[in-house]
Amino acid sequence: MGTREKILAAATRIMREQGYARATTKEIARAAGFSEAALYKHFADKTEIFLGVLASQLPRLDAMLSDLTPGRGTLRGNLVRVTSTAIGFYAESFPIAASLFSSQDLLTAHRDAVHDHGAGPRTPVSRLSGYLRAERKLGRLPSTADPDSMAALLLGAAFQQGFLKHWDTEAVDATALARKLVKAVVPV
Amino acid sequence: MGTREKILAAATRIMREQGYARATTKEIARAAGFSEAALYKHFADKTEIFLGVLASQLPRLDAMLSDLTPGRGTLRGNLVRVTSTAIGFYAESFPIAASLFSSQDLLTAHRDAVHDHGAGPRTPVSRLSGYLRAERKLGRLPSTADPDSMAALLLGAAFQQGFLKHWDTEAVDATALARKLVKAVVPV
DNA sequence: GTCTATATCCCGATAGAC
DNA sequence: GTCTATCGGGATATAGAC
Structure with missing residues (x-):
C-alpha cells in the first residue's frame, strides 16, 4: 500500500x-x-483528500449490485441478499456521506466529480429497479408490480437504518431485518 | 421574536x-x-445553539403523526399524506441532521438531550407502526401485514429522498411519489 | 519523498465599557 | 443586553533542508 x-x-x-x-x-x-x-x-488540498475517500467508497456499492442476475436463484433470496448488504454498506458509509453536508462547496465538488464517472447516489436504486423490471418481464413478478417504488423502499429503509445504527449502537441482525422488509414488499 | x-x-x-x-x-x-x-x-456555547436548532425541528415531525386516527379516512389516503409530509420534512432537515456527524461529541450530546424528552429518530417509525397495527386490528389490513416493516419502508424511502433532493435539486412531486410508494406497500 | 519549522488565518470564547 | 476589542488555540498550507 x-x-x-x-x-x-x-x-x-x-x-x-x-x-x-x-x-x-x-x-x-x-x-x-x-x-x-x-x-x-x-x-493538492484537504478537499482532494476528502473526495478521494468518497471515491473509494463508490465501487463497493457498485459491486454489491453486479451479481444480480435476473432469473437466477429465488427473487426473494436475491433481494434479501442485496438489502442486507445495503444495510451494512450504508451503516459504514453514513458518517462519511453526511460529511458532504459540512459545506455546500464540498457537496458540489463531490457531485461534479462523481458525475464525471456517470454515477451517483441514485445509481443503486436505478440498478435494483432495472433488475426488478427484468424479473417482471420473466414473469417472476406480477405485471402490476412497480420496480421503481420497490427499489426505493428497500434501499431507502436500508439507508435510514444506516443513520439509526449510529444513533444508538443497538445491534441489528441485518439479514433478519432484510427478510422482513423484502417480505413486506414482494407479493407472494 | x-x-x-x-x-x-x-x-x-x-x-x-x-x-x-x-x-x-x-x-x-x-x-x-x-x-x-x-x-x-x-x-452557553456553540453546541447549545446547535442543540437549540435541532430541538426546534423535532416538534414539526411529531405533529405530522398526531392527526393519524385509525379507522378515519381511507388507509391509503392517510399513508399518502404522512409519507408526502415526511418527504418534505426530511428534505428540509437533512443537512442539519447530517451535521450531527461532524463530531462524535455533537451526536452524543444531541442524543442525550433528545433522550430526556423521550423521543428520537425512531419515534416516527414507531408511531406510524402503531397506527398500522391499530388499522390491522380494525380489519383494514390483512392479518399477515407487518406494521413495523411497512413503517420502516415508507419513512426510510422518505428519508433517503431527503438526501437525494440535496444531491441534484431535481424537483420531485412529493404527493405523486408518496402515492406510488404507498401503493407498493399496501396490498389492495 | 519526507521531514521540521513556520506563516497565516480564522474560530470560539471572554473582558470590560455602556 | 449589547457592543468593541482582543486572547489563545488550532486549522490549512508552505518553505526549505535532507
Whole structure:
C-alpha cells in the first residue's frame, strides 16, 4: 500500500469513528504515520483528500449490485441478499456521506466529480429497479408490480437504518431485518 | 421574536443553505443582526445553539403523526399524506441532521438531550407502526401485514429522498411519489 | 519523498465599557 | 443586553533542508 493509499485509509477511519470535524490534516497525518507536509505532496488540498475517500467508497456499492442476475436463484433470496448488504454498506458509509453536508462547496465538488464517472447516489436504486423490471418481464413478478417504488423502499429503509445504527449502537441482525422488509414488499 | 429566537432562526438558515462548516459564530451573529458576544449571553456555547436548532425541528415531525386516527379516512389516503409530509420534512432537515456527524461529541450530546424528552429518530417509525397495527386490528389490513416493516419502508424511502433532493435539486412531486410508494406497500 | 519549522488565518470564547 | 476589542488555540498550507 503506497503512501497515498495509507493517507486515504487513515482519513476514512477517522471520519468514520470521529466525524469530519476531527479529521484534521494533523490527525490524518498522525494516523497514517506521516507528517502533515507529506499529505500535500500527494494531494493538492484537504478537499482532494476528502473526495478521494468518497471515491473509494463508490465501487463497493457498485459491486454489491453486479451479481444480480435476473432469473437466477429465488427473487426473494436475491433481494434479501442485496438489502442486507445495503444495510451494512450504508451503516459504514453514513458518517462519511453526511460529511458532504459540512459545506455546500464540498457537496458540489463531490457531485461534479462523481458525475464525471456517470454515477451517483441514485445509481443503486436505478440498478435494483432495472433488475426488478427484468424479473417482471420473466414473469417472476406480477405485471402490476412497480420496480421503481420497490427499489426505493428497500434501499431507502436500508439507508435510514444506516443513520439509526449510529444513533444508538443497538445491534441489528441485518439479514433478519432484510427478510422482513423484502417480505413486506414482494407479493407472494 | 426575541433575540434568542432570531439567533436560532439565523443559525438554522445558514446550516440549511451553507452547511455546518460555514455556520460559525461570526456568520450566525451577522445574519441575526447581533454581535458575537450577544450569542454568549443567550447560549452557553456553540453546541447549545446547535442543540437549540435541532430541538426546534423535532416538534414539526411529531405533529405530522398526531392527526393519524385509525379507522378515519381511507388507509391509503392517510399513508399518502404522512409519507408526502415526511418527504418534505426530511428534505428540509437533512443537512442539519447530517451535521450531527461532524463530531462524535455533537451526536452524543444531541442524543442525550433528545433522550430526556423521550423521543428520537425512531419515534416516527414507531408511531406510524402503531397506527398500522391499530388499522390491522380494525380489519383494514390483512392479518399477515407487518406494521413495523411497512413503517420502516415508507419513512426510510422518505428519508433517503431527503438526501437525494440535496444531491441534484431535481424537483420531485412529493404527493405523486408518496402515492406510488404507498401503493407498493399496501396490498389492495 | 519526507521531514521540521513556520506563516497565516480564522474560530470560539471572554473582558470590560455602556 | 449589547457592543468593541482582543486572547489563545488550532486549522490549512508552505518553505526549505535532507
